[in-house]
Amino acid sequence: MSEPSNIIKRVIGKTVKAIRIKQxxxxxDLAHECNVDRSYISMIEVGRNEPSVTKIFDLCQxxxxxxxxxxxxxxxxYDKAHENG
Incomplete structure (x- = not known):
């Protein structure tokens, strides 16, 4: 897997976690709102799973x-992470 893809997965996870905690x-709770298992949220947040566009919309909801x-x-x-290597 390419480095930009890994960066994106980590950034998505970090962002989901930050918003979730802020709220x-x-x-x-988030898993229930998105109709997914808690482990799925965890895997997104640690950058092990990259959600589809449909799931991103569910997460945003x-x-x-x-x-x-x-x-x-x-x-x-992403720009910050890419600049910092």
């Missing part, structure tokens, strides 16, 4: 954030 949600805002956050964090 006071547990992984179980569960996190009460617009997908466009979520992708803006991902882009910012």
């Amino acid at each position: 006071g949600l547990s992984q179980e 569960g996190l009460k954030i617009k997908p466009s805002d979520f992708f803006k956050l991902i882009e910012i964090e």
Whole structure:
């Protein structure tokens, strides 16, 4: 797997976790909102799983954030991670 793909998976996970914690949600709470298992949320947050676009929209709904805002956050964090090597 290419390095940019690994960076994206880590950035998505970091961003999901940060928003979830900021909103006071547990992984179980978010999983319930997205109709997935808690372990799926965990695997996303640690960068072991890359959610599909459909699941990203589900996550955004569960996190009460617009997908466009979520992708803006991902882009910012990706650029930071890419610059830092």
